[in-house]
Amino acid sequence: MLALNAMVISSPEFKSLRAFIALYTLMWIFILGLLASIYYESEKEKMLAEHRLSMQLVNETHYINMFYHYIDSGDELPRSLAYRTAVFDDNKKALASYLKEEPRDFTRYISLDGDYIHFIVRVGTNDMKVKYLVYETEDNRLWWKAMLKNMLLYGTFLFLFITFIGFNLVKIFLRPMKEALDLLDNFIKDTTHELNTPVSVIVANIEGINLENLQDKEAKKIRRVDIAARTISNIYNDLTYLILHNDVVVKDEKIDLSRFVCERVDYFKVTMNQKKISFVKEITEDVFIFIDKNKLSRLIDNLISNAIKYNKINGEIRVELQEGYLKISDTGIGIPKDKIDMIFQRYQRANSVVGGFGIGLHIVAMICKDYHIDIEVDSQINQGTSISLRF
Incomplete structure (x- = not known):
């Protein structure tokens, strides 16, 4: 059994529109998601590049000398005033560490791991136990906030543009169907107007015929005409209601x-x-x-x-x-x-x-x-x- 709430009546036009809007929306969700992903990666790489320059500068001008002194003397790993540091062996096992979170990928020079940025320097020769020197700083998320602000701004303009384009595409998409329905409605309206008088005459005259005074063969013919006239009358009433129901006074x-x-x-x-x-x-x-x-x-x-x-x-x-x-x-x-x-x-x-x-x-x-x-x-x-x- 199918239960239909009469408050909801679909139409071919609405179904086509709904399918088009769904496809159009999914397409733009995919495109916007792709653009957002590309923009996010671009901003992240830009932020990491800035941190890499400052970390590399500290490494080359100051800390690297302290690090080699640590290697030669075997004393405690010196602390950097700017960054937390750590040293790892060839198996990525920490030998000494002040880090809050260890790096996840040692193949990259710089990476964002959760809330921390890691700059990795490969040091030493094959005979040295220490293979990696790692610098760590906390991500202040300023770049993230700026990115969200820009995405909201640009996204609003893009959404308005997409909506404008979609609205015009919907009009173009529905135009042929609307023209076809209008043509059919006009045909029905003209046909209905022409049917009114002859149908009324046929029905009125048939109702006035006394079938009991006719032979069976003739009476059968009249009944067939009566059925046809009633059918046409019913169609006429339907067409009239369909076309004029908004203009008829309801009582x-x-x-x-x-x-x-x-x-x-x-x-x-x-x-x-x-x-x-x-x-x-x-x-x-x-x-x-x-x-x-x-x-x-x-x-x-x-x-x-x-x-x-x-x-x-x-x-x-x-x-x-x-x-x-x-x-x-x-x-x-x-x-x-x-x-x-x-x-x-x-x-x-x-x-x-x-x-x-x-x-x-x-x-x-x-x-x-x-x-x-x-x-x-x-x-x-x-x-x-x-x-x-x-x-």
Whole structure:
């Protein structure tokens, strides 16, 4: 079973936009991460180069003489006034040390190990026990703070630039889809306008015909025309609602849903009889709902119409109505699991065998959203579909 909160209705346009934004965002996160990493390494190497010059100067002008005196005399390792020092053997084992943290890599001349900077000088010949002289100083993190400040400044400008570029790319990306949807909307609007008068005339004249006075063959033809006219009328009502729903004045009122559902079922009985569909109802009396009557008609009509359209010959439609709950089930072809989440999207159909615009259930979802009605869909292939409304 798939439960759909009517407050969230996705669309192909939104899905495409979401996928594009996700890809665009991931790409720029990768690029920004790469730039930040390069900038960090550059600033770190710049800081280490500055420390290397000062440490090398101390080593060459002052401390190295004290160090060789220590080697010759065997006295305690002399302390440097500027840096902490240590000596290591060829196995990187400390022979004498004033360091707070030992270097991790003896192959580099200078390195940042945690909070400490180490400058390593290789000394002595093969016959000397001492192989490495190490200088240590604490990293004051000033370079780090300056780097973060610059990254924040440059990052802000870069973010604004990326957002500007992304906004324009989104407009370009969605333009073809928007133009196609606008074209389809305009076509539907023009078609709807042209359908109004002939449909009204056909329905009015058919309702005035007394089928009992006709031969069976003629009566059957009239019934077929009646079914076609009702189908066109239903499509017309859907298209009108879809196009003009924002301009129509909504008049919410207390409606007897029990009676209303029965009336709408009677309206579709001619169509159900054509497919030999039986109707089973479990309707609790005096169930009321506060809603606009036109919207309720679109809601119920589309659910019943779909149950008929996707049902089998000699199938069954079951309507269950209780307080706060309406369920319409059919014994039709069912909906694939991977398509249930798209049936409420505009111009989307779960089955291409049966014709239609793909707007009926989209209208259902729109109305449910307006009145905070939750929709639940339960469907099994070749067994049928149940759509439940909780209000």
